[in-house]
Amino acid sequence: MTPEPQRPLRADAERNRQLIMRTAERLIARRGPAVTLNEIARAAGVGVGTVYRRFPDLQALIDALFTERFTTFLRLAAAAGQHVDPAQALRQYLLDAAQWRSEDRALDTILAHAGTDTKPIARMRDELGRHVDGLVRAAVTAGAVREDFASADVYAFLHMIGAVADRTHDIAPGAWRRYAEVLLLGFGLQRSPAAHTSAMTEEQIRRTWPEPATRRSADPGRAGRA
Amino acid sequence: MTPEPQRPLRADAERNRQLIMRTAERLIARRGPAVTLNEIARAAGVGVGTVYRRFPDLQALIDALFTERFTTFLRLAAAAGQHVDPAQALRQYLLDAAQWRSEDRALDTILAHAGTDTKPIARMRDELGRHVDGLVRAAVTAGAVREDFASADVYAFLHMIGAVADRTHDIAPGAWRRYAEVLLLGFGLQRSPAAHTSAMTEEQIRRTWPEPATRRSADPGRAGRA
DNA sequence: TCCTAAGCGGATCAATTTATCCACTTAGTG
DNA sequence: CACTAAGTGGATAAATTGATCCGCTTAGGA
Known part of the structure; x- marks a missing residue:
């Protein structure tokens, strides 16, 4: 509280x-x-x-961690905003956030279980929203992304990269980069298939499917508290 | 057991x-x-x-559910294999599996918490692996995807779509399709940005970030049992 | 240095969860 | 229909978890 x-x-x-x-x-x-x-x-x-x-209770602890995390998002967005080239700015935010997301193994749980209805959190969320919106709008205006690109795509991007990162962290640490590249390509934020960030090996795949887990926490752990 | x-x-x-x-x-x-x-x-x-x-115990129950689910994956892969056009076949598997993944709200938890070391499950996994490999190889040979496309990308695709689907299910049910399209584009499995599957609205985004959750289950719910 | 508000820790209790056991019921064969 | 192996349900024991309380310790201002 x-x-x-x-x-x-x-x-x-x-x-x-x-x-x-x-x-x-x-x-x-x-x-x-x-x-x-x-x-x-x-x-x-x-x-x-x-x-x-x-x-x-645990909720309070997670909320505290959540606030810290959110601050980091804000910092990254602000830093990316410094770029003069809108394409660069957006790309940097996406990649920086993704990298961080892939490193902080607690992030998913923290985001998923944080209470989100408190005043200060709402304020931070609005601020982040503005930042991201700015990055997106600038990039779209500059014609650096497909024109229907929207803020939602930024969040979706991070959720997607997070899913891959969480499942490959111990197995093929850099694997998420390949999918970041694929997504940027699909969003029109990047032109060519870039340096080969190759897919995982047979064995690596096997260990990813299905991924390790712990009970407790709607890990689909989802639904419930809302 | x-x-x-x-x-x-x-x-x-x-x-x-x-x-x-x-x-x-x-x-x-x-x-x-x-x-x-x-x-x-x-x-x-x-x-x-x-x-x-x-x-x-719960593990046994989840394992039983897991086996059922795996069977469905096999069925989808086999069905997709019927296509003569390798591009069509791969695309169909990806999209069918994604659609199913987006509808079955228990799937993520079941996959994440299933014990995977039993004999019969290993056999099924191998079989699915062969099917998927077949689809992928055919598509690559036919030049229907980027040449470094691999089986791992299929699994990654589903994890990524799953992440989006789980977080948007109640809010923007079809949202995952947009990202499926983006990924196919990025993988070179599709050429043009397709009919506008538009991004989510402001309000929809807010409700996705962070997403609802339940305690219990390493949802990050991850790690632990392995 | 002394004094006290602030902080500490862990024994302990309440609530929840997990799992077993067994007296009773029933499907389905002969 | 009668008989029995199979199945049923729920009271209850055991284990785990969540949370409080309070006597003791300590930081740090006067």
């Missing part, structure tokens, strides 16, 4: 808060939303009480 | 087995891997004992 406490935390408390969040990330990356606050406390080497005092 | 009992089940038992599986699908589609066998029993209107006798 409380996004940021008014009185700053005592130094040790703040340290613990960070420790808890970093530990939670690690655990979430490994086990998905099935993690437990008690479990996180143990892994972080602090008492359960310490965790529960700072984060009433 | 037991994939198919040797002595056929008594009629009423078989009926209950089906009832349980159909109920489980519904519940999994709605709540992801967070479902409980007791919960399924209640929803199916049978006793817990009945469920546990047939399926020792």
Whole structure:
């Protein structure tokens, strides 16, 4: 609930808060939303009480992580916006975000389980929306993408790349780039099939299908909370 | 474990087995891997004992559902193979599988959580692999796709479409088609940008980002069991 | 240095989940 | 129809999880 406490935390408390969040990330990356606050406390080497005092429940912890993540999206969008060439700008945002998405193994769970109805989050979402919209509009106007390209395509792009990245991370780490390239081509944001980012080997495919998993968390883990 | 009992089940038992599986699908589609066998029993209107006798645990139930699903993949691949035109064949498999993937809301969870090490499943996987390989090789030979197109791209395609479909199902049901088209274009399996399958509206985007979710199931729900 | 508000940790309890067991019912063969 | 192997359901034991509470410790201002 409380996004940021008014009185700053005592130094040790703040340290613990960070420790808890970093530990939670690690655990979430490994086990998905099935993690437990008690479990996180143990892994972080602090008492359960310490965790529960700072984060009433797992939801609150995930929301906090979500806010951090969202900030990163904003930063990337702003950075990309610096480019003078609209095509470059859009391409950079897509690729930077994709790269980050492919590296942060906790991101999917965090995005999927964050509560999204709080005021500050709504504000950040609007801001990101504006940034992305700007990038997209500029690129379309400049004729650098197919003319029906829209913001939705940016989000879809990231979801798609994320799906591939999550399933190939341990097997063929760079594999997502191939699909990023294919999508950019399909969107008309890139012309030629680019340097061969080759497909995966037989064995790599086998290990991707179906992908590993953990129980707990509507991983289709979807639906439910909404 | 037991994939198919040797002595056929008594009629009423078989009926209950089906009832349980159909109920489980519904519940999994709605709540992801967070479902409980007791919960399924209640929803199916049978006793817990009945469920546990047939399926020792949730894993067994999911494995059974997985086998059914895999059979469907095989059927689609075989059907697509009938086409004389290799381009048509590959395209049909991709689109049929994608459509099905977008409709079966339980599929992602089932694929993500199935145990994959059993003999019969390995056999089915090999068979599907051969089918898909055949489709891909024929299309490449015919020059209907970019020459570095590989089987891995087929699986990646489905993961990517699945990601979009799962997140837009309730909001913009046909949205996945747009991205299927973009991917086909990017893979060189299709030439022109096709009839405008337009992007989503502002409001639709907002509701997709981030998407709804349920706890439990490493949805990131990933990693863990492997 | 002293004092106290703030923080800490983990024993402990409530709630939920998982899974078993067994007295009762029923399909379906002879 | 009668008999029995097969199946049924749900009360309940065991295990796991979620969350609180409170006596002890400590940061950091006066």
